[in-house]
Amino acid sequence: MHDIAVLGATGSIGGSTLDVIARHPGRFRATVLTAHRQVEALVDLCAKHRPELAVIADPALEGELARRLTAAGVRCEVASGHAALTAAASGQLCDTVVAAIVGAAGLESTLAAARAGKRLLLANKESIVMAGPLLLEAVATGKGALIPVDSEHNAIFQCLPGGRPELARSGVRRLVLTASGGPFRGRTRAELAGITPDQACKHPNWVMGRKISVDSATLMNKGLEVIEAHHLFAAPAEVIEVVVHPQSLIHSMVEYVDGSVLAQLGNPDMRTAIAHALAWPERIESGVPSLDLARCAPLQFEPPDLTTFRCLALAFQALRAGGDAPAILNAANEVAVEAFLGGALPFLSIADVVEAVLAELPAQAVVDVGTLCERDRMAREAARRVLRDAC
Ligand code: NAD
Ligand code: MG
Structure with a gap:
């Protein structure tokens, strides 16, 4: 029990x-x-x-x-x-x-x-x-x-031998994170100018809390997940790739040096990942219906649009900068998303706030939780200042 x-x-x-x-x-x-x-x-x-x-x-x-x-x-x-x-x-x-x-x-x-x-x-x-x-x-x-439990990382965990080995020694070439593309996939920047919180929270495939829904719409969610994958699987930024897959049936993939690509598929329902994590290494029923591939629309794949969805590019930038840059990115994003949900910031400006705060607070080494929380506080303060100046 x-x-x-x-x-x-x-x-x-x-x-x-x-x-x-x-x-x-x-x-x-x-x-x-x-x-x-x-x-x-x-x-x-x-x-x-x-x-x-x-x-x-x-x-x-x-x-x-x-x-x-x-x-x-x-x-x-x-x-x-x-x-x-x-x-x-x-x-x-x-x-x-x-x-x-x-x-x-x-x-x-x-x-x-x-x-x-x-x-x-x-x-x-x-x-x-x-x-x-x-x-x-x-x-x-x-x-x-x-x-x-995050579905992409749970998928990768399932596609790696023993869950979390040393990637190089296991012959892993690439981790491919799939992204649905969110509700605004295919839109241009001009088309996103007047987006409302309710529009941003209407995800095509997943029902989620409002913060992660906005992150999915900006692709910051995928950016956070790239950083999450880096830590969970000790994967350098260069081996992590993002591909947009609008049907959200392939939850992520692992490519090996021999060319094999292992994918984990399933209906977009978090109970699969949760049941897997609860019972691992065993398997239990989750309540998720069988995946009926014959009834699925053709599976599509496309590269992410980093010009329209700048948050994903900013997350890669923070990962490469290292140290506490991801924490600064996260704090600025939390403040910006809250402001957007409260009607105080346009959708496209979320990325502007994050970019400005990253520029203001260059990365420092992560020493301990106390220092990290202080940097989180500074990043929030900087983000609020950027917001005030913008209004
Ligand atoms: P949600 O907004 O639906 O729920 C958040 C929960 O956290 C609520 O129970 C709320 O009461 C609690 N909470 C919020 N602020 C708190 C605070 N200051 N102190 C204590 N508790 C607080 O969010 P969610 O969609 O369930 O997402 C939860 C986490 O899981 C997020 O980090 C999200 O990125 C991650 N996640 C969610 C999904 C999904 O499908 N929803 C998928 C993958 C990962
Ligand atoms: Mg996810």
């Missing part, structure tokens, strides 16, 4: 994870559920999954959470705040942690789970983008396991 902490339980990945867990009551148990501010949604999940602990990140909402749980007849421990999140991720109530908080807010709990030797199922890509070397070190120190 595995005891699982679902960090970010009220989100899209959190919901898919709980769906898979509920299909295997004899095998998995959701013992910890957390949310940011969605008290009602968290109470509903607690009523259904009966965890031992519910954590709300916003301390102002702890009392309300406790009251509502009692009113709903749910008996479980209640805690709040970031320290409680970290404690839950590293504590005795779980052996497995699904890191599904969105953004840099997930970094500390992800690191805590890794240090504590948990089996860490990583959806929160921002934490590995920000702190790749520190996270891998924490996994090594904790002697736990790190299993990627």
